[in-house]
Amino acid sequence: MSAPMDVARKVADAVLYEGYLLYPYRASAAKNRLRWQFGVLVPPAYTATAEPSASVTECLADGAAHALLRLRLRFLHVKERRVERLRRGRFVPVAELDCDGVTHLTFDEATAREVEAVVPMPGLVGAERAVRVRLPGDRAERPITAASGEVLGRVVTAHRPVRAVLRIAAERQDGPYGLLKVRVRVENAAEAPPAATREEALRHSLVAAHLLLAVTSGAFLSLTDPPEWARPAARGCRNVNTWPVLVGEPGRRDVVLSSPIILDDHPGIAPESPGDLFDATEIDEILHLRTLTLTEEEKREARATDPRAAEIIDRAGDLPPELLERLHGAIRRLGPPATPPSSSPSPPSWSASRPSSSGPSPGPRRRGSSSGPSGPSRPSEAEEDGRVTVAGVEIGRGARVRLTPGARRADAHDMFLTGRTAQVEAVLRDVDGTRYLAVTLDDDPGADLHRSHGRFLYFAPDEVEPVVADGVGPVVPDGEAGT
Structure with missing residues (x-):
């Protein structure tokens, strides 16, 4: 056996x-x-x-x-x-x-x-x-x-x-x-x-x-x-x-x-993966490319941090171009063409979500893909939760908020989101009862595309501020009343 x-x-x-x-x-x-x-x-x-x-x-x-x-x-x-x-x-x-x-x-x-x-x-x-x-x-x-x-x-x-x-x-x-x-x-x-x-x-x-x-x-x-x-x-x-x-x-x-x-039944490791990167929910290509951008001083510290980290640094530097190209993606199967997206945004899919990074928690976590290079990870096993109160203002789908990523964030990309405004697409609650706001950026030319695919950025309520009109409440775009 x-x-x-x-x-x-x-x-x-x-x-x-x-x-x-x-x-x-x-x-x-x-x-x-x-x-x-x-x-x-x-x-x-x-x-x-x-x-x-x-x-x-x-x-x-x-x-x-x-x-x-x-x-x-x-x-x-x-x-x-x-x-x-x-x-x-x-x-x-x-x-x-x-x-x-x-x-x-x-x-x-x-x-x-x-x-x-x-x-x-x-x-x-x-x-x-x-x-x-x-x-x-x-x-x-x-x-x-x-x-x-x-x-x-x-x-x-x-x-x-x-x-x-x-x-x-x-x-x-x-x-x-x-x-x-x-x-x-x-x-x-x-x-x-x-x-x-x-x-x-x-x-x-x-x-x-x-x-x-x-x-x-x-x-x-x-x-x-x-x-x-x-x-x-x-x-x-x-x-x-x-x-x-x-x-x-x-x-x-x-x-x-x-x-x-x-995990889902019969999970597998992509055959293109050249080795363990200690984050199976991420994409090998992104992690390898980011590892290559480390300065020599940063690589020196990484090697001193842990012997397994030293192996990653060396492997990323020695990866042949033909193996790196394999990380760009692979077609596993061909199927019928996707149906055109509907005019109204659908709730986000949680079939490929990954854990939030807010600290230790007793429950099991879902393994899946990252939400993208900017913003936090998708909350695990989230479901629609209607509205949430932020700074005394009720926030729901369609409201606008200003992003203020918290100090607990570790991703350098978050600094580029500070102060930008966004539209709330959903208020979600995960298995631990923690609430999150799924948002799209107001100045993102691809916001409609992200909305149609359910690909959002995610923030905790204490990482946003309501955008109010004349101090009376959150701004809601025309024709999109909050739920």
Whole structure:
């Protein structure tokens, strides 16, 4: 059963390293100062944030009553990396240390961990099996030595102990094919002081935690599109902080990936992708081209930030032109011509949305494409929400606002949007209850095209100001009353 697992590994690796280190891959970048945001299971005693200590996966399998169930728990184990300078015979922690043109930074890394368990399905029906995970801590030192032989300092790396428990059970469901509901609860069982900082708690956490499940006989059912006879059982599945999908070639149903990022069944990695960029929701071409624009000083810092970042910098610089050309796009299939857009704008499609970047959140996130080079990302799993109050003024579709991107933004393009006016196309709410405004720029000659395709820029209510007429209310274009 290792072969189907290996087929799913590429997609699982994309989940594992989603958000590990974001472009521009430097420790000083604002977006890399609040790290490890996906699939984080913190110690139960740590409650300073809304991050959970456990996840629950429930999925359906038919014809698997006598199968073996193989599970792989995969996650990142944060590794503390501290740089110390030698001063008067003592090692003193410092933010960075230069030695012969090489910079050494104090910046945490992570080690990929994988734990496997195989359990007979008959023993899980009506019972629960607990699999305990124990990772001991460790510590290593590496001297920083100049070409002259003088020891200038050292790099100290350390893993803190991690403890976890997998609680596995199964129960029979109503149906004609021996349907089973498989349940796996992943719990962080590590001890961390309640007053610990998030940085300290993360070192005892399971980061980007996800599961691969496989059966030796029978098959899993899609929860996204189950057969009609299994829909009641599918509706009864409860997934908390994770989402299970079928993986492998289309048509295969023997492996499930339960991910903290919402995926469609049978997700795949584009064959043109030359390597991991730590942001599977972005476009390889954009990230490679942006990486090439880094200055030599920025590349030097990126290489010092993380060994994996150094690999990206080198790969982007060495990518042959013929491989770079492949990133411009590919036609996967041909279909009938698209129907002309209607005269009135339709609600935006959320089939390819990506997570917002406002900070850690306990729910699973959808993987998809970016909203474009400017403005924020699309909020995940958003739905129409009518109106929202901004500075005491009710804002709805058709209203005009002035953009004031907040300090939490990390994209340099946002500076070009500050002060510009825009029309509100929709007020949306995501799965966390956070509201967003979908807007088109007033001075954008392509606004009608963006509107017809549902391609908008997205802003939080505190990142806009209402544009009022004579102080009486938001300006609404002729013939477009707000909803």
